[in-house]
Amino acid sequence: MSLSISNQRLTTMEDWFDDNSASLKAISSQPGAMAGEIMEVVNLARKFKEEFIRPQAIEMDKRIQEDHSYLPEEWVDEACRRGFFTLCVPKIFGGQGYCFPALSYFMEEIASVCLGMANIIGAHYLGLGTLICTWNLPLIARVCREIVEGERSGKACMVSLAMTEPTSGSDTPEPDLLDKGQVACLAKKEDGGYRVNGSKIFISNGHFSTWHMTVAFEDLARPSETAVILAVRNGAKGFQVAGKESKMGQLACPASELVFNDCFIPNEQVALSPDMTRGYSRTHREIYQHLFDDLCSISRAGVCALSAGAARGAYESALAFAAMAKKKGDYLINSEWVQCRLAEMYKNAVVARLLYIEANYANGNHGIYKGLQAKPVYYALRYLPKSFLSWGLGKALGLEWLTGLIRKRQLSGFNPGMVQRTAGLGALAKFASSDAACENAQLAMEMMGAKGLRHELGTEKRLRDIKLLQIYEGTNQICRMDLFRNLIARRLPQAKLYEECV
Numbered sequence: 001m002s003l004s005i006s007n008q009r010l011t012t013m014e015d016w017f018d019d020n021s022a023s024l025k026a027i028s029s030q031p032g033a034m035a036g037e038i039m040e041v042v043n044l045a046r047k048f049k050e051e052f053i054r055p056q057a058i059e060m061d062k063r064i065q066e067d068h069s070y071l072p073e074e075w076v077d078e079a080c081r082r083g084f085f086t087l088c089v090p091k092i093f094g095g096q097g098y099c100f101p102a103l104s105y106f107m108e109e110i111a112s113v114c115l116g117m118a119n120i121i122g123a124h125y126l127g128l129g130t131l132i133c134t135w136n137l138p139l140i141a142r143v144c145r146e147i148v149e150g151e152r153s154g155k156a157c158m159v160s161l162a163m164t165e166p167t168s169g170s171d172t173p174e175p176d177l178l179d180k181g182q183v184a185c186l187a188k189k190e191d192g193g194y195r196v197n198g199s200k201i202f203i204s205n206g207h208f209s210t211w212h213m214t215v216a217f218e219d220l221a222r223p224s225e226t227a228v229i230l231a232v233r234n235g236a237k238g239f240q241v242a243g244k245e246s247k248m249g250q251l252a253c254p255a256s257e258l259v260f261n262d263c264f265i266p267n268e269q270v271a272l273s274p275d276m277t278r279g280y281s282r283t284h285r286e287i288y289q290h291l292f293d294d295l296c297s298i299s300r301a302g303v304c305a306l307s308a309g310a311a312r313g314a315y316e317s318a319l320a321f322a323a324m325a326k327k328k329g330d331y332l333i334n335s336e337w338v339q340c341r342l343a344e345m346y347k348n349a350v351v352a353r354l355l356y357i358e359a360n361y362a363n364g365n366h367g368i369y370k371g372l373q374a375k376p377v378y379y380a381l382r383y384l385p386k387s388f389l390s391w392g393l394g395k396a397l398g399l400e401w402l403t404g405l406i407r408k409r410q411l412s413g414f415n416p417g418m419v420q421r422t423a424g425l426g427a428l429a430k431f432a433s434s435d436a437a438c439e440n441a442q443l444a445m446e447m448m449g450a451k452g453l454r455h456e457l458g459t460e461k462r463l464r465d466i467k468l469l470q471i472y473e474g475t476n477q478i479c480r481m482d483l484f485r486n487l488i489a490r491r492l493p494q495a496k497l498y499e500e501c502v
């Protein structure tokens, strides 16, 4: 009878789906000081949103609607003045060194008031995160030094991620889709570097950034095997930040077009290339997939945090409205249908928050944060003086064999099962939370009736802003397929992936 089933079998029936103690394990292994760090950044965000963003978010949105070419440089300057672009730059590279999960809580706060501002900060960490995921330590050190220097001088140095092309969006981070797609950004290998031709579109912060982490391909017929990631700096000959999209929401954060016209990028700015991964235990294609799975595990947790904030903002505005507005002599909040709706909205915000917390637990337990959250590393990086850390870094950077070894270990020594877990949870968190945020925006609008359409209430802005969350960082349809690929199909060899794509 089933009584003979061993305890071990009972707890490993489906190691991830049935493992409802995963978060518990993550909490117990996490350094205790992280909670204090998180509260510090939440307070920074709350101060910023109340003092600076809330008083002008709606006006700024109106201003950019009237003049789509307007760039809110003053917002970037203020974020820079408050140190937000170095917040999570590791201390070893000169930054403030707050742990990466803290950024999610920070983003939730800002997004509850303005998704445009939240994306200005979030997209900078997306660019920087891409560079970090290449484990090219000398280049990471160089770019981080400039970010820190930019903050000191008062002129922000930011990083963007440039993947999307006019003929390739969803395909670019997924090798199976990439090889069936139509990428066109060519990186031709030459003596001393690469010559790049092509263009990128919808690049968040393109107009504000100094560095652009650009994905291009040596051979357009074999993109996943020949992908290169280049750190392109403003001022490079043949590189131009061209148009700015006239888009529907998140207007404060520009979506830019980048054009490469015979643009030469020297070897020192090549973050990853097929030459660099030659001789590794995994193919370049596998490494490319791993890199973007790692990146999406954290960036989608980030978009989930934006969604949690947006869902919360919609709930807060609906609550304030229902508590003030009267119908037939009584407050709206005394109608049962309104109470049920507010309960639904509250639930959406809290569930979205739990999702990014869960995704970050997985990243800490099995993903890219694992090494940084190991207690000895965490406390050394937190409490050793910056001068000592930068002395150590200087020494390490001088040892090419050491930086090469670290990169090789990080890029090819991964456990595919663990990557699937974090990438699957990241995808789940992203689509579930952004759908919940969209639902909240619509419920708030419904509750307010025609008044919700008025610009000055901010509800129609929020609806326009939130819709974008379902599209970037992998559309919600692609995220559903990523969940299927990573968490459902892995035990079903007969399951075919991306079959319908041609």
Ligand SMILES: Cc1cc2nc3c(=O)[nH]c(=O)nc-3n(C[C@H](O)[C@H](O)[C@H](O)COP(=O)(O)OP(=O)(O)OC[C@H]3O[C@@H](n4cnc5c(N)ncnc54)[C@H](O)[C@@H]3O)c2cc1C
Residues within 6 Å of the ligand: 123, 160, 161, 162, 163, 164, 168, 169, 170, 171, 177, 201, 202, 203, 204, 205, 250, 255, 468, 471, 472, 473, 474, 475, 476, 477, 478, 498, 501
């Ligand atoms: C505000 C904003 C900011 C952005 N910022 C950046 C940025 O900083 N950097 C960057 O590189 N990109 C950025 N993007 C681009 C974004 O990543 C892409 O828009 C997204 O990947 C989708 O690509 P696409 O728009 O080309 O749509 P497509 O890929 O053309 O998709 C169109 C539709 O087809 C569906 N679809 C596509 N492929 C499949 C498939 N295989 N199976 C089933 N359905 C499929 C999609 O889900 C979608 O519904 C941004 C986009 C927006 C809107």
